[in-house]
Amino acid sequence: MGLTITEKIFSNHLGRTVRAGELVVSEVDFMMGQDGTSPLAIQAFRELGGRRVHDPSRVVMVIDHSAPSPLEGISNLHAMMRRFAAEQGVHLYDVGCGVCHCLLPEQGHVVPGDIVIGADSHTTTYGAINAFSTGVGSTDLAAAMLTGRLWFKVPETLRLVLRGTLPAGVFSKDVALFLAGKLTADGANYLAVEYGGEVISSLSVEARFTISNMAVEMGAKAGLMEADEKTLKWISRRTARSFSPVAPDPDASYREVLEFDLRELSPQVALPHRVDNVKPVEEVEGIPIQEAVIGTCTNGRLEDLEVAARILAGRRVSPEVRLVVAPASRQVLLQAMEKGVVQRLVEAGAALVTPGCGPCVGTHNGIPADGERVISTANRNFKGRMGNANADIYLASPATVAASAVAGKITDPRRLL
Amino acid sequence: MAEEMILRGKAHVYGDDINTDYIISGKYKFKTLDMDELARHCMEDIDPEFAARVQPGDFIVAGENFGCGSSREQAPLVIKHAGVAAVLAKSFARIFFRNAINKGLPVVECDTSGIRQGDVLEVDLGAGKVTNLTRNAVVEIIPLPAVMMDILKEGGLTSYLKKHGGFRL
Numbered sequence: 114m115g116l117t118i119t120e121k122i123f124s125n126h127l128g129r130t131v132r133a134g135e136l137v138v139s140e141v142d143f144m145m146g147q148d149g150t151s152p153l154a155i156q157a158f159r160e161l162g163g164r165r166v167h168d169p170s171r172v173v174m175v176i177d178h179s180a181p182s183p184l185e186g187i188s189n190l191h192a193m194m195r196r197f198a199a200e201q202g203v204h205l206y207d208v209g210c211g212v213c214h215c216l217l218p219e220q221g222h223v224v225p226g227d228i229v230i231g232a233d234s235h236t237t238t239y240g241a242i243n244a245f246s247t248g249v250g251s252t253d254l255a256a257a258m259l260t261g262r263l264w265f266k267v268p269e270t271l272r273l274v275l276r277g278t279l280p281a282g283v284f285s286k287d288v289a290l291f292l293a294g295k296l297t298a299d300g301a302n303y304l305a306v307e308y309g310g311e312v313i314s315s316l317s318v319e320a321r322f323t324i325s326n327m328a329v330e331m332g333a334k335a336g337l338m339e340a341d342e343k344t345l346k347w348i349s350r351r352t353a354r355s356f357s358p359v360a361p362d363p364d365a366s367y368r369e370v371l372e373f374d375l376r377e378l379s380p381q382v383a384l385p386h387r388v389d390n391v392k393p394v395e396e397v398e399g400i401p402i403q404e405a406v407i408g409t410c411t412n413g414r415l416e417d418l419e420v421a422a423r424i425l426a427g428r429r430v431s432p433e434v435r436l437v438v439a440p441a442s443r444q445v446l447l448q449a450m451e452k453g454v455v456q457r458l459v460e461a462g463a464a465l466v467t468p469g470c471g472p473c474v475g476t477h478n479g480i481p482a483d484g485e486r487v488i489s490t491a492n493r494n495f496k497g498r499m500g501n502a503n504a505d506i507y508l509a510s511p512a513t514v515a516a517s518a519v520a521g522k523i524t525d526p527r528r529l530l
Numbered sequence: 531m532a533e534e535m536i537l538r539g540k541a542h543v544y545g546d547d548i549n550t551d552y553i554i555s556g557k558y559k560f561k562t563l564d565m566d567e568l569a570r571h572c573m574e575d576i577d578p579e580f581a582a583r584v585q586p587g588d589f590i591v592a593g594e595n596f597g598c599g600s601s602r603e604q605a606p607l608v609i610k611h612a613g614v615a616a617v618l619a620k621s622f623a624r625i626f627f628r629n630a631i632n633k634g635l636p637v638v639e640c641d642t643s644g645i646r647q648g649d650v651l652e653v654d655l656g657a658g659k660v661t662n663l664t665r666n667a668v669v670e671i672i673p674l675p676a677v678m679m680d681i682l683k684e685g686g687l688t689s690y691l692k693k694h695g696g697f698r699l
């Protein structure tokens with residue numbers, strides 16, 4: 114019986130054949146903490162008696178969740194991270210650099226075949242470039258910083274084959290939402306997901322990140338894709354590290370293989386307060402909104418801002434709506450400036466905030482009022498997620514969010530593209 | 531230590547997919563490392579009375595996929611600091627499950643469907659069973675993987691690693 118991508122990556126690391134279900138201790142190639150999780154990891158590192166990080170070149174810390182700091186308590190935690198990073202020689206991405214999950218691949222830290230951990234659940238994102246990457250807690254991160262290793266239960270794999278070509282106006286975010294709706298919030302709990310099929314090959318690497326990012330919304334431990342020409346080209350421009358891509362064996366054994374034909378897919382919207390409460394846009398059009406958000410680790414990349422700018426060019430954000438745009442990284446912001454994308458967004462009435470998580474997790478940058486409805490390109494719409502439990506959050510693609518911002522209500526973007 | 535651990539307390543019952551934002555909202559967790567302060571907001575967005583109602587030794591009881599969402603370790607920590615002795619659920623989201631064990635909070639996978647709000651439960655981790663004293667019913671606990679049981683026995687990953695100087699597998 115052949116091996117899945119996950120089994121192969123672990124086998125390569127351990128120097129023997131490893132199969133799903135085994136408990137293993139493996140080297141970790143790269144690890145990351147953000148400002149919501151690093152302070153506890155630093156504390157745990159000290160409690161472990163840690164003096165030196167095992168290999169500082171394999172660790173980064175990112176200040177992105179509350180950046181710049183809106184509160185004194187947060188400022189002190191940020192200062193703690195800066196002190197630790199300086200002391201240990203760990204690279205710190207400070208305020209304005211961007212969201213961790215955009216930065217790690219963009220800055221060439223992650224390559225195909227890697228095992229990566231991040232103290233953030235959306236660490237699944239780098240599965241799109243063929244890495245086994247998964248979210249852990251702060252104490253696991255501390256243990257890995259100290260020893261360079263961590264224990265894993267090698268997961269079984271659910272293979273999702275996505276057939277067809279996406280219709281115009283339908284994007285990778287719609288695919289991610291559609292799959293969350295079909296598989297539900299725990300449909301892939303404890304499993305690795307492997308995505309394949311023509312839909313994936315047709316997408317840009319950026320668009321693929323959106324899908325792997327949301328693997329965790331189905332409970333998955335990782336969301337892997339094969340490395341193709343596009344991946345290799347994308348990576349080689351960004352990294353000096355050597356690597357070897359990992360493909361599944363044709364006779365790999367899967368928990369299940371599911372096929373979806375996406376030729377007729379509509380833009381999708383997740384309704385409050387669950388990511389798997391998904392409907393086609395036609396069924397929810399017309400619901401008034403007061404805030405719209407474009408950004409986050411799911412959809413704050415250049416092509417996301419571009420499609421929004423395309424819709425907003427020559428139009429105005431509705432006077433009833435605040436449109437907050439948070440580029441996912443400084444590099445994204447610079448490119449968007451160069452291409453005139455920022456100009457078009459701001460002219461249309463968007464409020465641009467610091468590259469980072471933006472208002473995604475309710476610490477700052479646009480907390481909704483009681484009874485308000487928000488449409489966002491983020492990955493979670495839990496009650497209270499954006500800082501107010503009396504607000505409703507809808508999730509959609511950047512195109513749907515931009516179209517809705519113009520109309521002041523949830524709107525099918527295909528009419529404005 | 532876990533082997534002879536018998537816990538007794540009242541059940542606070544919730545449904546499926548209780549996420550980490552409900553356990554401790556992002557708007558609080560980024561502010562401080564003071565878990566006692568954060569514990570006052572435990573479960574606030576879905577059960578504002580919880581922090582005032584919970585007694586030391588009580589249990590949180592839930593359905594499928596407890597702890598889904600973010601990787602915040604503050605989630606098991608605030609539950610522990612709120613005085614909760616263990617979380618019982620039909621299933622757990624994996625990062626929460628791992629974090630809870632790492633922080634020494636027992637997580638008990640079992641059939642929770644017969645448990646009602648306020649029932650008095652006795653959880654015997656060593657024998658692997660939960661007795662509902664109010665309803666006179668017993669359910670079995672799905673056993674933890676050995677490495678997790680070892681970590682829990684040591685009271686969490688920090689004391690485990692300190693004792694063994696690394697992972698033993």
Ligand code: SF4
Binds near residue numbers: 470471473
């Ligand atoms: S953008 Fe949102 S989901 Fe992504 S890392 Fe930041 S807070 Fe988490």
